[in-house]
Amino acid sequence: MSDVLKLTFVHCQNRVFADTQMFGIHFMPVWAYTLAAHLARLPGINMALFDDRFDRIVDVGPADAFLFTGINQDYDAIVATHSTLKLRFPTARFVIGGPIGWSLDTAGKTDRLGMFDHIFVGDGEETVQQFALSLRSGTSLPKVICAPRRFNVRQALPMHRPLLEKTIGRYYGAVLEVSRGCPFLCEFCDIRVLPDNNRTHTKDPALIVSELDTLYDLGARQVLFACDNFIGNHRWAEAVCDQILDWHQRTGKRLSLYTWLTINLWKHPRLLRKLRMANFDMFFIGVESFNQSSLLEMAKVQNTAPQLVRALRTIQSYGFLVVAGLIFGFDTEPDNVTELTLKGLLDSGLISGDPSLLTAIPGTPLYERMRMSNRLRHEADFGLGGFKYQTNIRYLKPAERIRSDFQKFVREFNRGSYQYRRLMAFYDRIESDTYITPETAGYADMKRLLLMTLKNRRSIHLLWLRLFRLLRSPRRCGYIARAFLHTLRRTSRERPLWFYFKFWLFNWSNSFMKYAQLSDADFDVASVGDGFVMDRLLPEFYERSYREQIPETKIRAQRRITAAALRNFLTVPVQHS
DSSP: OOSSEEEEEEEOOOHHHIIIIITTOOOOOHHHHHHHHHHTTSSSEEEEEEETTTSOGGGOOOOSEEEEOOOGGGHHHHHHHHHHHHHHOTTSEEEEOSHHHHHHHHTTOGGGGTTSSEEEESOOHHHHHHHHHHHHHTOOOOSEEEOSSOOOGGGOOOOOHHHHHHHGGGSSSEEEEOEEOOSOOOTTOSTTTSTTOSSOEEOOHHHHHHHHHHHHHTTOOEEEEEOSOTTSSHHHHHHHHHHHHHHHHHHOOOOEEEEEEOGGGGGOHHHHHHHHHTTEEEEEEEEEOSOHHHHHHTTOGGGOSTTHHHHHHHHHHTTOEEEEEEEEOOTTOOTTHHHHHHHHHHHHTOOBOOEEEOOOOTTSHHHHHHHHTTOBOGGGSSOOTTOSEEEEEEESSOHHHHHHHHHHHHHHHTOHHHHHHHHHHHHHHTSSTTOOOOSSSOSSOHHHHHHHHTTSHHHHHHHHHHHHHHHSOHHHHHHHHHHHHHHHHHOOSSSOTHHHHHHHHHHHHHHHHHHTTOOGGGEEEEEOOTTOOGGGGSOTTGGGOOOSSSOHHHHHHHHHHHHHHHHHHHHSOOOOO
């Protein structure tokens, strides 16, 4: 091996997801820039990035090692890319880590990644350095390499500047990891089950602002703060906002910010105001369901108070856009879930967010509960295959009902009358004393999104298809015209409603792209069948199954809440038709 160690980061995605979910908009693979920063501390390292959304695989040069990551739904794309590169570079080492490595190791299925020389499990910042040193020295390494401890994100380094300078221009804005971990206990969520991840681990606010300054100078104007829950530590979140505001004052620079957080933000008016002043304008919030029993089933206690709708209204009253995560398929879900969800969205004034189907992620309490009751479909554990909606749970509802409920929802959701009413409901939410006027073009900057879309033929085709599907109905065009005129009448310098109108229209067109031709053939779902014994809904040992590396009192609390919701449901079960 030469004195220079050549490493190539490989980022590849499931194309069905990329085409139907992202519509030609691409975000930077922050993992590559993060690991590159730690590898750059070693002498004699030459690094490159291959991203299959932009680069041709035939142009990839030789490397001593190819480093992959991804999520379960990327499995087929990862395997195909590995096969092609392995044929070209048979002596190179092939390594994979990230969420897919952890997920398959937790499920005892690392054999699915047997084509790779090494599988990383856990945080990679320190482990990847040890790998590079071993590769250079010729030291043998095990097939599965587990990080000995959680990486202390207080020791995080700035993203690798040379790699950023080469590639940032092809992505929409930038992504900056700011924290890890979340203190909540949602049954289906794999955040809590990572070692020591049921609390917030935060980066230094000064480093975050320094990174923002770098990203601004490199041309980024939109930044996603990647984290598990930005307000898992309220004091730290305020400190970040304070430093951003100081940076504004010192430099005059402004960026539009988007992040993920929990709904309990509504109880903190001072933090809400600071977030808005710091130019956060959009949040992803896991609403999941407007059905109280389903929220209790998943132990999402922060959402279960009767004030769910009030909380969403309060957050939006400051001018924030909320992207709502929604899930169908809970055991306690009523037969009128479609109507309940549509009403909840309308009452809340939400103009973004649509549903997915409940899936059991390996390692989560939900996965354990499904395993104990023999309700897992292991053939559907990995990837999306040729389906838009494929899950590994045998639902309590009949499979045909799952499909029909979902399709009924999207039909009603996409009606012009419904979309018009939800925009008007949102406008009503921001007619408030707490509203703060935006200072930037917003995270969803339509001009930048359009310019990115026009960079390649496939994206242009998707844009044409988006507009055609949305505008081919005269009735829908009529509602768009009504919304346009209403926006024209109500907009002002203090409340620039065009900012929201464009986002609403963009999201509606996204919905048509995803759902316009949805059919039963797009689903791979299954149910428990007629012979299922309802007592198995709550397995005997579920409340005493502890595998997570978090305080036992917290595990018991979640199990108790979930079990109580299921027992209550078993007392008066819904008869699913």
